[in-house]
Amino acid sequence: MNFNDIVDNLVRSFDHEPHPGEANIVYDNSGYHLEAQAIRQAFTPFTWQAMPPELLHEEQSCLGFLSRAGFKYYLPAFMRLALTDYHRADMIPDNLVFSLTLPIEADIIASAIDIKRDQMDEKMPGVDWNDILQSQLQSLNQSVHEFIARAALFNSDQGRVIYQFLAHLRDEHSDDFLNQEPAVAIQRYWFQFA
Template identity: 30%
Template sequence: MPDSRREALQRQIEAAFADAPHPGDDRIGYDADDWESAELARAFKGRQWKELSPVELQYHSSSFLSSEGFRYYLPAYLLAALEDHGNLMPHTVYGLTLPQGSSPEEQRLRAWQLERFEVLSPTQKRAVRAFLEFARDEASHYFSQGQEPRLALERYWEQQ
């Protein structure tokens, strides 16, 4: 029996991130002074990405990870989202979507997201793009407008 698209994508994600370096316990969260970032860092401290449960991932948004933490823990979010755990699919896609707009806040957020995306290797970026293509094609029911994965792809990942 041939592998399903989901199973092939799971293997692609695991392989792409297999050698991602741990950020170090002091570089998990993006801001030690932000309570959500600090709480996430405490919860993930000393733990491998494969050890995190979907419940923990749903509670601790990837938005509060440092760039190094994002590179290391992203596969946990991607894989849990593929398994239909709560709100992880829309939240994961949202975290992979560059904001548009010209306000200073939108520009600051865009620069921060680009910084996080740029630490990923080409192989990791291809795995993220494959995840977003899967979300677009197979998981549109998770999204209120159904366009969110397409926007993430158009704004950054299709060019990778």
């Protein structure tokens, strides 16, 4: 599927998405988080359809500061820019793929704890390695939970266009992703929308 078809599908599936409202663009509206406050102020005047490319370039690292509703609402603006002007999009495709990938740090943490336990059991016989694992997984669970909570907001048409976007990156720009990150994102979650 060429990128123009994906852009058409993107516009069609996100076109009637309601704006989250100024108070729900970023995850922190306390006034103490200066970067979140700046992003909210910059994004408030724009619908996702009217986001200036310059602003998207300027705020290309903002996805992590958006609330769940803000992420869902502004995601298509970033995706459209990555599709229509990939080579000038800079880090936007990488940031999108990262934000759309289900974390698997649980496997890494569990493996690291197993290795550490095997190495240290004789030196530290009374250590409860399950407590250490649970402590590590607790922080990871927040990141997995956040991904699932955001992903659950997308309807099937929106999920399908996210899959198409990731498949396009996988097929057309695989050389730009050393670890095949778009394919990994698809395999971990978005395959279900193929």
